[in-house]
Amino acid sequence: EYRDRKRLQHIASHFQGPKPHWLLGYLPLFPVNDIPGIFETMVKLHERYGQDLFNWGLLNDHMVVVTSAANVEKVVMAKKTQKSQIYEFIEPWLGQGLLISSGEKWFHRRKIITPTFHFKILESFVTVFNREAELLIEKLGQNADAGREFDIYEPISLYALDSICETSMGVEINAQHNPENQYVRDVKRMSELVLLRIFHVLSAFPRTFWYTMPNAWEQRKLIGRLHAFTDSVIQSRRRQLLAAVEQGKVGNQETHADDLYGAKQRSSFLDLLLNVTVGGKPLSDADIREEVDTFMFEGHDTTTSGIAFTFYQLAKHPEIQEKLHQELQDVLGVDYRHVPLTYNTLQNFPYLDMVVKESLRLLPPVSFIGRRLVEDIQMNGVTIPAGTDFTIPIYVIHRNPAVFPDPERFDPERFSDANQHPPGPYDYIPFSAGSRNCIGQRYALLEMKVTVIKMLAHFRVLPGEQMPQVRFKTDLVLRPDKGIPIKLVRRKFDSIK
Numbered sequence: 144e145y146r147d148r149k150r151l152q153h154i155a156s157h158f159q160g161p162k163p164h165w166l167l168g169y170l171p172l173f174p175v176n177d178i179p180g181i182f183e184t185m186v187k188l189h190e191r192y193g194q195d196l197f198n199w200g201l202l203n204d205h206m207v208v209v210t211s212a213a214n215v216e217k218v219v220m221a222k223k224t225q226k227s228q229i230y231e232f233i234e235p236w237l238g239q240g241l242l243i244s245s246g247e248k249w250f251h252r253r254k255i256i257t258p259t260f261h262f263k264i265l266e267s268f269v270t271v272f273n274r275e276a277e278l279l280i281e282k283l284g285q286n287a288d289a290g291r292e293f294d295i296y297e298p299i300s301l302y303a304l305d306s307i308c309e310t311s312m313g314v315e316i317n318a319q320h321n322p323e324n325q326y327v328r329d330v331k332r333m334s335e336l337v338l339l340r341i342f343h344v345l346s347a348f349p350r351t352f353w354y355t356m357p358n359a360w361e362q363r364k365l366i367g368r369l370h371a372f373t374d375s376v377i378q379s380r381r382r383q384l385l386a387a388v389e390q391g392k393v394g395n396q397e398t399h400a401d402d403l404y405g406a407k408q409r410s411s412f413l414d415l416l417l418n419v420t421v422g423g424k425p426l427s428d429a430d431i432r433e434e435v436d437t438f439m440f441e442g443h444d445t446t447t448s449g450i451a452f453t454f455y456q457l458a459k460h461p462e463i464q465e466k467l468h469q470e471l472q473d474v475l476g477v478d479y480r481h482v483p484l485t486y487n488t489l490q491n492f493p494y495l496d497m498v499v500k501e502s503l504r505l506l507p508p509v510s511f512i513g514r515r516l517v518e519d520i521q522m523n524g525v526t527i528p529a530g531t532d533f534t535i536p537i538y539v540i541h542r543n544p545a546v547f548p549d550p551e552r553f554d555p556e557r558f559s560d561a562n563q564h565p566p567g568p569y570d571y572i573p574f575s576a577g578s579r580n581c582i583g584q585r586y587a588l589l590e591m592k593v594t595v596i597k598m599l600a601h602f603r604v605l606p607g608e609q610m611p612q613v614r615f616k617t618d619l620v621l622r623p624d625k626g627i628p629i630k631l632v633r634r635k636f637d638s639i640k
């Protein structure tokens with residue numbers, strides 16, 4: 144133990160950071176039950192001590208936090224890595240799905256799943272986004288007509304959940320029609336529990352935690368409910384597929400994109416999992432569920448934040464909102480409110496691209512990621528041994544003043560072609576980088592763009608009274624602590640300039 148400590152201190156001397164408490168490391172720096180406070184402390188540590196920190200936990204527990212482009216590249220591009228310890232806390236929920244698995248299993252699954260994001264398939268998803276966005280507008284229109292201020296985060300999360308279920312699972316769950324959706328609430332609470340867990344004194348003692356802490360008991364109950372929900376989605380799709388087979392609708396199982404079950408139904412991510420065989424055997428129910436859980440979570444929670452944060456920024460910057468409104472009229476023409484958006488039309492909005500990029504810079508929905516080294520690497524002139532955990536705080540990286548001058552300012556022009564100093568590949572990583580980057584990146588950007596265009600075509604977005612008090616917190620996903628209060632005002636329909 145003693146020599147271990149000496150060795151760690153030697154490595155730590157090559158990194159920045161405040162002096163740790165001898166037993167508790169940096170834990171006393173973090174507030175106990177104030178979730179946004181934990182997050183704000185992390186950000187301040189970097190502002191004070193610089194880019195790459197050696198972070199001490201209880202006794203010899205530690206991780207390295209890197210934000211410099213050179214070290215971020217080393218970690219995300221390392222040939223062999225696994226996910227870091229913090230991911231173990233979500234494993235009872237997401238299993239060894241694509242997000243968490245590593246090695247052969249991950250490689251094989253990623254290969255199977257990648258074709259479900261083929262652009263032909265994305266094209267058909269855009270139709271779903273259009274339809275769900277129309278429904279969102281209809282629902283939110285009620286707030287506009289009543290002159291009511293409301294939290295946009297909630298309705299967007301229902302919209303995103305409906306979208307992921309319909310596109311990827313082929314199942315309609317009508318969450319937008321049933322706002323009291325238990326799954327959405329459970330996911331939110333589950334994420335909070337994971338964060339409290341990461342910063343708990345017992346974080347290095349998973350077993351003790353799991354069996355003694357009330358939070359762990361609550362977590363077990365939540366997981367039971369979350370799994371029951373995804374199981375019901377899987378069963379419902381199985382039944383639909385069986386019914387289709389019985390009616391003789393299924394022809395060639397090899398085609399995925401358009402014509403599988405007649406014109407209306409799309410082949411989904413879930414269908415692929417239900418049909419695929421590995422070494423002649425189908426995937427087990429447990430195998431399928433871990434991927435479905437991963438997609439349901441990654442595919443709705445992240446985009447909810449991405450979309451809601453964009454409206455947060457637009458509400459605060461009316462001039463940018465107007466410019467965007469002008470762009471959508473220019474691109475879509477007189478009938479801009481009603482033309483269905485397609486994969487192709489969505490490629491023609493350069494200013495919208497810039498706005499979305501800048502929104503994902505300042506408030507990246509996945510605000511940090513973690514890795515565990517499988518092989519030793521050299522960093523800051525010292526050997527970091529295999530097994531070391533790294534954290535990459537995307538939120539902090541995106542605020543590097545050397546790359547993004549006046550970093551807190553929302554300024555889409557940073558991403559214009561005219562910018563002489565565009566960010567490098569490891570300065571801006573909302574979807575991570577390297578082989579473990581986000582598989583849903585294009586899906587997410589399409590969904591974000593459809594939502595922003597449809598909403599702005601109908602409404603002007605104004606800040607609610609509580610807007611200046613909005614605080615953010617991060618667990619698995621960055622989210623507002625108490626919602627994002629906005630107001631909507633209908634745009635006059637004869638306002639074409």
Ligand code: HEM
Pocket residue numbers: 241242243253311437438441442443445446449507508509512513572573574575578579580581582583584586587588
């Ligand atoms: C704005 C929205 C999104 C953001 C900011 C985002 C960001 C990320 C990031 C940073 C990672 C790397 C995670 C890590 O290293 O632990 C990731 C991985 C992943 N994302 Fe996304 N994501 C978004 C939307 C989506 C969507 C819509 C889907 C699915 C439809 C999705 C599915 C996944 C999966 C399955 C992985 C794991 C990939 C692998 O390890 O092979 N994400 N995402």
